[in-house]
Amino acid sequence: MTLxxxxxTKRVGPETHxxxxxxxxxxxxxxxxxxxxxxxxxxxxxxxAGLEAPSEGRILADGxxxxxxxxxxxxxxMVYQQFxxxxxxxxxxxxxxxxRVAGVARAEIEARVxxxxxxxxxxxxxxxxxxxxxxxxxxxxxxxxxxCKRADLVLMDEPxxxxxxxxxxxxxEELPRIFAATGAIFVYATTEPAxxxxxxxxxxxxxxxxxxQVGPTPDVYRRPDDLITAKVFxxxxxxxxxxxxxxGRVTLPTGGQVRATGTLATVPDGAYTxxxxxxxxxxxxxxxxxxxLPATVSVAEITGSESFVHIDAGESRLIALVAGVRRLEPGTxxxxxxxxxxxxxxxxxGRTAAFDLPAAA
Amino acid sequence: MRPRHVVMTxxxxxLMVPIYWLVNMSLKTNQEINSGMTLWPHAIxxxxxxxxxxxxxxxxxxxxxxxxVAINTVLSIGLALPAAYAFSRYSFxxxxxxxxxxxxxxxxxxxxxxxPFFNLYSAVGLxxxxxxxxxxxxxxxxxxxxxxxxxxxxxxxxxxxxxxxIDGYSxxxxxxxxxxxxxxxxxxxxxxxxxxxxxxxxxxxxxxxSVDAKPIAATMTRxxxxxxxxxxxxxxxxxxxxVPGALVIWFVRNYIAKGFALGRV
Numbered sequence: 001m002t003l004x005x006x007x008x009t010k011r012v013g014p015e016t017h018x019x020x021x022x023x024x025x026x027x028x029x030x031x032x033x034x035x036x037x038x039x040x041x042x043x044x045x046x047x048x049a050g051l052e053a054p055s056e057g058r059i060l061a062d063g064x065x066x067x068x069x070x071x072x073x074x075x076x077x078m079v080y081q082q083f084x085x086x087x088x089x090x091x092x093x094x095x096x097x098x099x100r101v102a103g104v105a106r107a108e109i110e111a112r113v114x115x116x117x118x119x120x121x122x123x124x125x126x127x128x129x130x131x132x133x134x135x136x137x138x139x140x141x142x143x144x145x146x147x148c149k150r151a152d153l154v155l156m157d158e159p160x161x162x163x164x165x166x167x168x169x170x171x172x173e174e175l176p177r178i179f180a181a182t183g184a185i186f187v188y189a190t191t192e193p194a195x196x197x198x199x200x201x202x203x204x205x206x207x208x209x210x211x212x213q214v215g216p217t218p219d220v221y222r223r224p225d226d227l228i229t230a231k232v233f234x235x236x237x238x239x240x241x242x243x244x245x246x247x248g249r250v251t252l253p254t255g256g257q258v259r260a261t262g263t264l265a266t267v268p269d270g271a272y273t274x275x276x277x278x279x280x281x282x283x284x285x286x287x288x289x290x291x292x293l294p295a296t297v298s299v300a301e302i303t304g305s306e307s308f309v310h311i312d313a314g315e316s317r318l319i320a321l322v323a324g325v326r327r328l329e330p331g332t333x334x335x336x337x338x339x340x341x342x343x344x345x346x347x348x349x350g351r352t353a354a355f356d357l358p359a360a361a
Numbered sequence: 362m363r364p365r366h367v368v369m370t371x372x373x374x375x376l377m378v379p380i381y382w383l384v385n386m387s388l389k390t391n392q393e394i395n396s397g398m399t400l401w402p403h404a405i406x407x408x409x410x411x412x413x414x415x416x417x418x419x420x421x422x423x424x425x426x427x428x429x430v431a432i433n434t435v436l437s438i439g440l441a442l443p444a445a446y447a448f449s450r451y452s453f454x455x456x457x458x459x460x461x462x463x464x465x466x467x468x469x470x471x472x473x474x475x476x477p478f479f480n481l482y483s484a485v486g487l488x489x490x491x492x493x494x495x496x497x498x499x500x501x502x503x504x505x506x507x508x509x510x511x512x513x514x515x516x517x518x519x520x521x522x523x524x525x526x527i528d529g530y531s532x533x534x535x536x537x538x539x540x541x542x543x544x545x546x547x548x549x550x551x552x553x554x555x556x557x558x559x560x561x562x563x564x565x566x567x568x569x570x571s572v573d574a575k576p577i578a579a580t581m582t583r584x585x586x587x588x589x590x591x592x593x594x595x596x597x598x599x600x601x602x603x604v605p606g607a608l609v610i611w612f613v614r615n616y617i618a619k620g621f622a623l624g625r626v
Contacts, residue, residue: 084524149528
């Protein structure tokens with residue numbers, strides 16, 4: 001099945017939850033919906049599923065208009081962030097439930113449930129009730145139910161958000177593989193840029209109900225169309241600085257001027273916002289010509305192999321990612337180094353004027 | 362026994378005294394009851410109970426009461442289930458006001474409605490049938506059941522409804538197969554409250570019946586023979602009236618507290 005959304009808008013009372021979204025999801029594709037909480041990811045998925053009807057626009061499945069078709073008559077499966085199973089049914093019956101409704105033969109149900117249970121390592125727990133399982137097992141039950149159904153469209157709404165770290169790693173790797181084999185359209189909503197990058201496929205970034213950009217995940221990450229997309233696709237938050245370029249020189253908000261190099265060299269004179277991710281800001285001198293920013297340390301978050309150092313440079317709060325454990329007392333004066341080849345340049349309207357240059361260039 | 366247990370024991374004794382005295386009386390002869398105070402029956406007799414179970418005018422009263430209580434409980438729960446689901450899952454114009462207004466129905470004393478019901482039922486030929494009492498009690502029990510069930514239903518995540526729809530369940534099938542088992546304890550508690558109200562309510566039940574559908578409580582108050590009050594028989598009838606309530610309470614004992622909080626604990 002190919003799913004097409006044509007200028008879909010969803011209004012609830014005076015609020016617009018989804019604003020003029022057009023998307024095409026081909027058969028067997030892996031699609032990531034990336035956006036902050038309340039960006040409209042869940043609403044968009046509910047529209048795709050048919051749980052809600054759009055206020056405007058059409059939804060087409062294989063060219064057929066399914067806009068008003070109730071969810072029971074569409075072949076979709078959905079997994080929620082909360083672990084949703086039927087508490088009164090056993091794990092086996094939970095997984096079998098959509099097939100029982102569809103009238104699948106008993107032997108076929110048995111085979112599919114056993115297959116899914118083996119794949120998701122639920123085989124020892126089939127006789128238990130969902131609430132007697134751990135959170136990860138409960139979510140795997142919900143995933144197994146979605147898998148067995150052989151749906152054309154599989155929607156996963158932050159399915160791993162409530163799981164512990166280790167399990168998330170495992171399932172994140174397995175999920176796309178498991179569903180790729182079924183040929184279904186796989187849609188995965190997440191708030192985390194890292195998760196989108198690990199899943200790959202195509203990403204649509206959402207912000208305040210609008211799709212800001214759609215494309216292959218690494219492309220959207222490296223070449224965002226605008227400042228909003230770049231911000232949505234950055235964790236820790238995108239560092240930004242307002243600069244003024246005139247005659248080959250760039251005036252920094254921290255005071256001082258530098259030669260326009262890297263991406264800044266490619267844009268005409270004018271006022272710009274430059275954006276750069278934490279790992280492109282260093283606290284040690286770089287081997288290339290870099291922009292030096294005098295700053296003071298505000299907080300250092302140590303994760304173990306890396307440290308996120310929050311620094312104040314002039315009016316701006318920036319975050320630098322440095323390797324290893326760096327003990328920096330708040331208030332320490334440091335110099336931050338920005339590699340200008342990796343700076344994204346946005347014009348006054350927030351459109352991208354220059355991309356991150358490939359590292360080799 | 363430690364001192365702190367004394368108060369509790371005294372309180373329990375205090376609660377048990379009237380019940381004990383009722384059972385005590387029911388096992389005595391009228392002669393013993395009238396001849397002075399005895400703490401336990403000196404000549405135990407089961408004649409009072411035998412009379413109730415063999416005399417149609419007595420056991421008929423129980424059957425009448427049970428029949429309108431059963432009809433009422435089934436009607437109330439049957440009507441309240443869809444209503445509570447609507448209040449729990451949908452928002453519509455005036456839903457909150459309507460929901461509160463439902464409960465305010467319970468705040469009027471039943472006596473207020475005795476006269477209009479009497480007149481109406483006489484006109485449509487429902488007077489002196491179990492249906493008359495059952496329908497009248499619905500006025501009080503449906504709102505209560507809606508409130509209790511709504512509380513229990515709102516404890517079930519909406520995503521379960523949606524998952525069932527996605528899985529292909531039609532609404533009626535989802536409601537019966539998936540949803541009702543999840544709120545089974547709520548249905549039990551709501552049924553218990555309907556049962557109890559209908560079972561102990563006397564005024565409407567008496568007013569809306571005369572001979573054929575006379576409830577047990579009315580039978581008891583109308584039984585004064587030429588020889589005076591039959592104390593032992595009345596006491597036995599009283600004991601038998603307590604039994605069904607005690608039985609029902611046993612089944613829902615673990616959920617009663619949540620029921621009193623209208624399912625909102």
